[in-house]
Structures are given as structure tokens and as C-alpha cells.
Amino acid sequence: METTIERTFDKCEELIADLEFTAVRQWKAEHPGARAIAYFPVYAPAEIIYACGMLPVGLTGAGDQLDIQHADARFGSFICSIVKTTMELGLTGRLDPFDGFLFSSICDSARNLCFVLKRSLPGRYIDFLHLPHNSATPATADFLTSEYRRLIASLIQLNGGGFSEDRLRESIALYNQNRALLRQLSRLRAEQPHLLRASELYLLLRAGNLLPVETHTELLRQVLAGLPARSAKPRDSLRVMVEGAFCEQPPRELIRLMEEAGCYIVDDDFVLGRRWFSDDVPTDGDPVAALAESYVSRAVYSSVRHDPARPRTAGLVEKVRRAQAGAVIFLIAKFCEPAYFDYVLFKRELEGLGIPHLLLEFEEKTFTFDRVRTEVETFVESLMFV
Amino acid sequence: MTAKHEYRGQIHQRQKQLMLDWYERLEQSAATGRPPAVSLMISGNCVELLQAFDAVPIYPEINALQLAIRHQSLEPILAAEDLGYAADNCAYVKADIGAYLKGLTPTGSRLPQPALVLCNFVGCNTYLKWFEHVAAFTGARLYTVDVPFLREDEPTAADVQYVVRQLKELVPVLESISGCRFDLERFREAVRCSARVEELWSRIKHLARRSPSPFDAYFDAITLMGPLYVYRASQEGVEFFEVALRELQEKVANGEGVYDQEKFRVVMEGPPPYPYFRTFRDMFAQWKACAVASTYSTVGGLWEFGFRHDPDKPFESVAMHMLAQNVTNRNYLQRYEQIKRY
Numbered sequence: 001m002e003t004t005i006e007r008t009f010d011k012c013e014e015l016i017a018d019l020e021f022t023a024v025r026q027w028k029a030e031h032p033g034a035r036a037i038a039y040f041p042v043y044a045p046a047e048i049i050y051a052c053g054m055l056p057v058g059l060t061g062a063g064d065q066l067d068i069q070h071a072d073a074r075f076g077s078f079i080c081s082i083v084k085t086t087m088e089l090g091l092t093g094r095l096d097p098f099d100g101f102l103f104s105s106i107c108d109s110a111r112n113l114c115f116v117l118k119r120s121l122p123g124r125y126i127d128f129l130h131l132p133h134n135s136a137t138p139a140t141a142d143f144l145t146s147e148y149r150r151l152i153a154s155l156i157q158l159n160g161g162g163f164s165e166d167r168l169r170e171s172i173a174l175y176n177q178n179r180a181l182l183r184q185l186s187r188l189r190a191e192q193p194h195l196l197r198a199s200e201l202y203l204l205l206r207a208g209n210l211l212p213v214e215t216h217t218e219l220l221r222q223v224l225a226g227l228p229a230r231s232a233k234p235r236d237s238l239r240v241m242v243e244g245a246f247c248e249q250p251p252r253e254l255i256r257l258m259e260e261a262g263c264y265i266v267d268d269d270f271v272l273g274r275r276w277f278s279d280d281v282p283t284d285g286d287p288v289a290a291l292a293e294s295y296v297s298r299a300v301y302s303s304v305r306h307d308p309a310r311p312r313t314a315g316l317v318e319k320v321r322r323a324q325a326g327a328v329i330f331l332i333a334k335f336c337e338p339a340y341f342d343y344v345l346f347k348r349e350l351e352g353l354g355i356p357h358l359l360l361e362f363e364e365k366t367f368t369f370d371r372v373r374t375e376v377e378t379f380v381e382s383l384m385f386v
Numbered sequence: 387m388t389a390k391h392e393y394r395g396q397i398h399q400r401q402k403q404l405m406l407d408w409y410e411r412l413e414q415s416a417a418t419g420r421p422p423a424v425s426l427m428i429s430g431n432c433v434e435l436l437q438a439f440d441a442v443p444i445y446p447e448i449n450a451l452q453l454a455i456r457h458q459s460l461e462p463i464l465a466a467e468d469l470g471y472a473a474d475n476c477a478y479v480k481a482d483i484g485a486y487l488k489g490l491t492p493t494g495s496r497l498p499q500p501a502l503v504l505c506n507f508v509g510c511n512t513y514l515k516w517f518e519h520v521a522a523f524t525g526a527r528l529y530t531v532d533v534p535f536l537r538e539d540e541p542t543a544a545d546v547q548y549v550v551r552q553l554k555e556l557v558p559v560l561e562s563i564s565g566c567r568f569d570l571e572r573f574r575e576a577v578r579c580s581a582r583v584e585e586l587w588s589r590i591k592h593l594a595r596r597s598p599s600p601f602d603a604y605f606d607a608i609t610l611m612g613p614l615y616v617y618r619a620s621q622e623g624v625e626f627f628e629v630a631l632r633e634l635q636e637k638v639a640n641g642e643g644v645y646d647q648e649k650f651r652v653v654m655e656g657p658p659p660y661p662y663f664r665t666f667r668d669m670f671a672q673w674k675a676c677a678v679a680s681t682y683s684t685v686g687g688l689w690e691f692g693f694r695h696d697p698d699k700p701f702e703s704v705a706m707h708m709l710a711q712n713v714t715n716r717n718y719l720q721r722y723e724q725i726k727r728y
């Protein structure tokens with residue numbers, strides 16, 4: 001019999017498969033006059049959007065359900081799927097429920113997508129946030145605070161008001177709660193990976209991109225409460241950490257396949273933007289500055305954030321150790337420059353420490369499941385049965 | 387057949403000499419540690435600040451393209467791919483890193499270890515990765531000047547302030563690697579030289595409006611870009627561009643062009659295919675197609691539209707240059723406008 005938890009997962013799966021953004025349309029119907037703002041991954045200060053009375057929605061491409069008919073004419077062939085499918089969603093009217101779009105300085109493809117989309121959707125509010133790449137100076141938090149204030153001013157203009165610092169504090173508190181639950185779930189997953197599989201946590205994370213934060217928090221609470229009663233049994237699996245899928249999201253099938261091939265995915269970077277901070281953003285003092293300051297000093301490491309003071313190689317190793325993973329699987333979106341560049345230094349670091357790794361590539365439309373299965377099985381066997 | 391039209395006047399000779407001198411300084415730095423060498427990107431950089439400390443820039447991009455022109459990049463690229471670089475990663479990075487690890491240099495002379503890896507991040511995110519990797523492989527100190535992308539028409543006041551603060555933070559870093567104290571007057575002097583070179587360069591660029599154009603604003607501009615980037619902030623740069631302008635003005639006065647009869651006047655977008663540079667150029671020459679403008683020649687700076695460094699506001703104008711006055715840090719819509727303007 002299907003349990004409540006499984007029903008929740010099914011609902012999440014439906015939600016993320018819906019390219020018409022019905023949930024967003026519904027929210028707008030229930031909140032007449034309110035706006036929805038879509039942000040491109042990896043990270044966006046959703047707290048700010050929410051504090052303006054708007055619904056922040058994280059974009060995640062189109063999975064394997066959309067044929068590219070228009071976007072190919074606007075980009076070279078060497079561009080990742082999410083950039084193309086986002087463009088295609090825009091050109092086919094599926095992004096119409098959104099009143100605005102936010103992009104940021106994560107990579108060259110995303111940066112250019114912002115302005116190509118601007119040209120294709122004239123009149124729509126499309127903004128580009130410069131998320132800083134030098135966290136080693138006190139100037140950075142000040143700059144980002146101004147950048148966030150610029151965003152707030154634009155959103156106020158779009159909305160005709162609605163923002164206050166108190167509302168931002170409340171919004172930060174709501175997102176803190178949400179992230180704390182996600183951290184709790186992640187921890188539990190690392191400790192008892194048979195109770196909550198990565199392919200399930202993935203659904204919860206993806207759903208978080210689409211739901212209002214309180215609704216999502218409630219959903220996480222229910223799942224957390226229901227987990228101990230699950231009747232799953234531990235099995236002999238290799239504890240691995242997955243790295244590299246922080247922006248474009250792999251097909252869920254691929255994650256399941258890795259699990260079936262004998263992996264416990266004890267940590268990963270799926271939908272990383274929803275778990276951007278390693279602890280709570282302060283809710284006292286200037287909330288805009290608190291968010292900016294948190295970006296500089298509380299953010300998790302990511303291939304799209306550059307902080308010379310805290311190398312990402314160190315972040316990776318620390319994460320492997322924390323999760324007690326025996327190996328790393330790099331799961332990288334085809335043509336994802338930030339991930340592929342980082343792979344070079346990550347690989348060097350892991351090899352130096354004798355931590356085994358495997359490199360896999362995916363696209364939103366992946367056709368090579370069988371090959372991947374064989375690769376993962378061989379990898380697992382080579383490490384588990386020696 | 388009238389292929390291979392390049393003027394071989396003084397400009398060509400002097401350009402060669404200046405670039406040789408630069409490689410010699412780099413070799414000297416490799417041998418003695420003096421002058422200190424600083425890795426830097428071409429686009430939207432702060433070479434003026436290096437000049438104030440008499441540091442010599444190493445441009446990994448120039449290494450990469452020189453290797454490509456000389457058909458020497460395949461070996462280092464393959465070596466880099468062995469390290470894990472992907473087939474689709476920017477080949478400049480792979481050529482540069484591979485060459486470093488294999489001890490290859492374009493001219494065969496030694497290149498120094500950088501005393502500082504200074505990433506002027508303007509637009510292209512590959513810069514960030516590239517310089518992190520240079521720092522990781524050489525063990526040198528990394529400083530990233532994070533330059534906000536030009537997301538609106540003009541930089542915001544906060545953008546300018548942010549870049550200025552980072553440039554000022556760089557001052558003690560440069561003091562420590564060079565052993566020299568910062569001298570504001572020397573910095574102003576470097577900025578003054580840049581302003582002068584920018585003026586001369588702009589006047590040269592505007593000569594391409596003449597028909598026939600006295601130089602090719604793509605292929606010949608690339609020849610001139612070497613001195614422009616290495617020597618912009620120095621007296622040598624000023625002298626070079628004075629001579630260059632004079633020579634090209636004379637050509638205009640004599641009615642001489644790249645081709646006696648231009649058949650096509652074209653605007654070029656994007657960098658040339660360096661491994662086939664010669665063939666590519668010959669192809670245009672066969673058609674007597676003369677470039678009269680190119681976006682590639684504005685990667686370093688957009689001075690032809692009027693911007694100049696300002697010795698009265700050295701930090702602010704260097705920041706403005708990095709933020710708004712190079713094609714790399716400008717958004718797609720602005721780059722599109724630039725082509726329309728040509």
C-alpha cells in the first residue's frame with residue numbers, strides 16, 4: 001500500500017514534470033495582482049522576492065519533455081541543455097505566468113542567455129544580478145548589499161510597493177526554517193540512506209523550487225515525521241557523494257539508476273541553491289546586509305562561486321569526509337564549463353588523497369542509461385568487492 | 387595575385403622589436419626574479435597599476451594565441467586533456483596550462499613564475515577558472531578583481547566603488563611583491579600614458595573610414611594590439627603609436643590603402659582562427675576584402691568611442707575602463723549595438 005510519504009513523492013514528481021507551471025498559475029489566481037518571478041539557477045535571494053509579496057520560482061529547464069524547435073537557432077551547439085530549454089520555454093509561451101526573470105553571473109552561457117532572452121521577450125522585467133567572485137575583501141558584502149537594494153528597488157517598481165525590512169526579516173526566518181529542515185533531512189539521509197534515498201530527497205528539493213516556502217516547509221515536516229516508520233531495509237551499498245549537478249538537473253531516472261547499481265548517495269549538490277547557506281542567515285540588524293554578508297561568509301562551496309580564501313577543493317574534501325563517503329561520482333551536465341573546469345582541480349585533489357572517483361555526463365535528455373549503468377556497476381564492484 | 391598585403395614599414399619593425407623586448411624582460415624576470423611578473427588578462431585590465439610598480443605583465447592569452455599561430459598548441463592541449471580538461475573547455479586555457487606543465491613557450495625563451503596571479507574578471511567566467519588553475523599549478527598567490535558585469539547602460543556608483551576598493555587593496559599586495567612603495571605620481575604617469583596611447587589608437591582606428599583604408603582594422607589591428615596591451619601605460623607605447631599614426635596618415639595622404647581597390651569593406655566580429663591565421667588572412671586578401679572595424683580589436687578597450695583614462699582620477703578611471711570600456715564586460719545587447727554602430 002502506498003504510504004503518505006510515497007504519495008508526497010508522487011505529488012512532487014507531478015509538480016516538477018508540469019512544464020505549464022500550473023502551480024504557479026494557481027498561486028497567481030489565488031493572489032490576484034501578485035507577481036511571480038522566475039530565477040535561473042544556481043542561487044538567487046528568494047527571500048527578497050518573497051518579501052515583496054511575490055512568488056519566487058526556481059527554473060530547472062524542461063527535463064526530457066520538450067523538443068527544441070526555436071532555441072537552437074539562437075545558440076551554438078556547444079551549450080548546455082538548461083540554457084536551451086529555458087529559452088525554448090520562453091519562446092513557446094510557457095514562461096508567460098512569470099512577470100520577471102532573474103539571472104546571475106554563474107557562467108558565460110547563463111549570462112548571455114539573460115540578454116538573449118531580453119531581446120526575445122521585450123517589455124518583460126529581466127534582471128541580472130552580479131553575484132560576486134571575490135569573497136576575500138570586506139568590499140564584497142557592501143557591494144552585494146547595494147546590488148540587492150538595486151534589485152529591491154526594481155521589484156518595488158514592478159509591484160508598486162509591498163516591501164519592508166520587517167517583511168524581509170520574516171521572509172529570511174521562513175527560509176531559514178526551510179533550509180534547517182533540508183539540512184536535517186540531508187543529515188538523516190547520510191546516516192540512514194535506506195530511509196530516505198537521494199532520488200527522493202531530489203524530488204523534495206525540486207518541489208521547493210516551485211512551491212511557496214511555507215507550503216514547502218510543511219511538506220518537509222510531514223516527510224521528516226513519517227520517515228522513521230518507513231519499512232526500508234539497509235542493503236550493502238557503496239557510500240558515494242555526487243558532485244557537479246548544481247545547476248542543470250539530471251533526470252531522476254539517472255539518480256535511481258545509480259542507486260540500483262549499488263550506490264548510497266550520501267551527499268550531493270542537486271538544486272544547490274535551495275541549500276545555499278550552511279547555517280541560518282541572521283534575522284537581526286539590517287536584513288539586506290545580512291543576506292549579502294551570508295553570501296560572502298555562509299555560503300556552501302560551489303563551482304559558480306569563487307572564493308580564493310576558501311578553495312573549493314577543500315570544500316569538496318570536507319563534504320566527502322562529513323558524509324563519510326568512500327567515493328565521488330562527478331555527474332556533470334554536458335557542456336557545463338564551470339563543472340568541467342573544476343573537475344580538473346577536484347580530480348587532482350582526490351587522486352592526491354586516494355579517494356576514488358568516476359566521471360559521468362548527462363543531458364536533460366539522456367539517452368545513454370545503459371552505458372551509465374554499466375559504468376556505475378563496474379565502479380561499485382571495483383570498490384566493494386576487492 | 388595580390389594576396390599578402392601588409393605594410394612592412396616602420397610599424398612592423400618596431401612592433402616586432404617591442405614584443406621581443408617584452409619577451410626579454412620576461413626572460414630576465416625568469417632568471418633573476420626582477421622585474422616581478424604578474425599574470426594578467428588582456429581585456430579590461432589594470433596594467434597601469436602594474437606599471438606604477440615596474441612589474442611586467444604575463445598574458446596567458448598571448449601565450450596561447452602565439453602557440454596557436456606557430457602550430458604548437460596541439461601537444462599542450464592534449465596534455466591538458468590528460469589532466470581532465472574537457473574537449474569543449476576553452477582551448478586557450480588548455481594550451482596555456484599544458485604549455486606551462488610541459489615547459490613550452492611560444493618563442494622558446496623562458497617564462498617567469500608569476501609573483502602574483504591577478505585575475506581581472508571582466509565578463510568571461512573562464513578567466514576566473516583559468517587564473518585559479520594558473521595559481522594552483524604555479525603555487526603563486528591569486529588576487530581576483532571582481533568586476534561587476536555591465537548589466538545596465540552604465541555602471542552603478544556601487545560598482546565603481548567596489549572596483550576602486552579592490553584596486554586599492556591590490557596596492558599593498560603589489561608593494562610586497564615588488565618591494566617598491568606605491569607612488570601616486572608614477573601611477574598617474576602610467577594612466578597619462580594610457581590616455582595618450584588611447585587617443586593615438588583611436589585616431590588610427592578612425593583612419594579606416596577612408597577609402598581605401600590604410601590598414602585592415604582586423605588583421606593589422608591584431609599586429610598593433612601586442613604593443614597596445616603590453617606597452618599601453620608606458621612611454622614606449624606612446625612613442626610607438628605616434629610613429630604608427632604618422633605612418634598611416636602618410637599612407638592616407640598618398641592615397642595608399644591595404645588594397646588599391648577595395649572590393650569589400652567589412653566589419654569583423656570575433657577572434658580569428660589563430661591556427662590558420664595566415665590562410666584566413668589570405669582568403670580575405672584574395673577577395674580584396676578590407677576590415678574597416680572589428681569587435682575583437684576592442685577587447686582590450688573601447689577607446690574609439692571616446693573613453694580615456696584620466697590622470698586626475700587614476701583609480702576611478704581604471705575602474706571605469708574595467709567596468710564599461712571593454713567589449714568583454716558588455717552585455718550581448720550592447721555588443722550588438724556596437725556592431726550596428728559600425
Ligand code: SF4
Pocket residue numbers: 080081082083106107108109110247248304333335336337338339
Ligand atoms: S549547467 Fe553549467 S553551463 Fe549550463 S547554465 Fe548551468 S552553470 Fe552554466
Ligand code: SF4
Pocket residue numbers: 476477478479510511512513
Ligand atoms: S573570451 Fe573566449 S577565448 Fe577568451 S578566455 Fe573567455 S572563453 Fe576563452
